[in-house]
Amino acid sequence: MLQLDPFYPIVPDTAWLKRLLPAGLKLVQLRIKDAPADTVRTEIGEALRLCADAGCQLVVNDYWQEAIEAGADFVHLGQEDLADADVNAIRDAGIKLGISTHSDEELATALAAEPDYVALGPVYPTLLKKMPWAPQGLDRVAAWKAQVPCPLVAIGGLTPDRAPAVFEAGADSLAVITDIVTHEAPEKRTETWVAVTEPWRRR
Ligand SMILES: Cc1ncc(COP(=O)(O)OP(=O)(O)O)c(N)n1
Ligand SMILES: Cc1nc(C(=O)O)sc1CCOP(=O)(O)O
Numbered sequence: 001m002l003q004l005d006p007f008y009p010i011v012p013d014t015a016w017l018k019r020l021l022p023a024g025l026k027l028v029q030l031r032i033k034d035a036p037a038d039t040v041r042t043e044i045g046e047a048l049r050l051c052a053d054a055g056c057q058l059v060v061n062d063y064w065q066e067a068i069e070a071g072a073d074f075v076h077l078g079q080e081d082l083a084d085a086d087v088n089a090i091r092d093a094g095i096k097l098g099i100s101t102h103s104d105e106e107l108a109t110a111l112a113a114e115p116d117y118v119a120l121g122p123v124y125p126t127l128l129k130k131m132p133w134a135p136q137g138l139d140r141v142a143a144w145k146a147q148v149p150c151p152l153v154a155i156g157g158l159t160p161d162r163a164p165a166v167f168e169a170g171a172d173s174l175a176v177i178t179d180i181v182t183h184e185a186p187e188k189r190t191e192t193w194v195a196v197t198e199p200w201r202r203r
């Protein structure tokens with residue numbers, strides 16, 4: 001089975017990537033929103049170069065066609081993205097695929113696509129975006145872990161203090177946005193995350 005690093009930060013652009021990679025990231029997602037097509041292509045290309053130099057796995061959010069064109073090797077899709085995507089084209093390009101889930105129905109849809117990881121969220125309340133789902137809680141993390149034949153990513157409202165319980169519930173990797181990008185010292189906070197997740201990196 002694919003091994004994911006236990007710490008999975010998500011950044012909105014390559015400027016953030018340059019700030020955070022030196023903390024020792026091994027897995028990161030580029031989640032670009034509301035950018036022109038040429039900016040998306042430039043950013044994905046630059047992110048791939050930065051991550052290759054740093055020995056970090058890059059996951060491209062949403063832009064699966066641009067990811068194929070750029071030679072990326074990992075894409076993340078939500079359920080609506082998945083409905084519009086050509087999963088065969090993604091697979092033919094040798095690209096690994098992570099899929100978001102929030103309900104039993106979405107989990108069934110995701111598993112039918114044979115993903116390389118499944119993400120469950122929001123585990124805790126998140127400030128990042130409005131979502132129709134109540135916080136899933138740790139029992140749902142455990143329930144998902146019992147059902148997924150691939151790594152499980154937890155997302156939503158995660159903090160270093162909450163991390164141990166989320167791992168103990170069954171998550172393999174913790175995806176984080178708000179706790180880092182709104183922190184007064186994001187680079188230091190990222191170092192804290194790398195340290196807090198270290199015990200799960202050795203397992
Ligand atoms: C690891 C991870 N999990 C969930 C998401 C959310 O994906 P999606 O529902 O498509 O929402 P957007 O992030 O595209 O707004 C994610 N990006 N990464
Ligand atoms: C982008 C996103 N997707 C989620 C999902 O549940 O699919 S939760 C979420 C927000 C990310 O978490 P935070 O900013 O709280 O770290």
Ligand SMILES: [Mg+2]
Nearest residue numbers: 062077078081
């Ligand atoms: Mg999406």
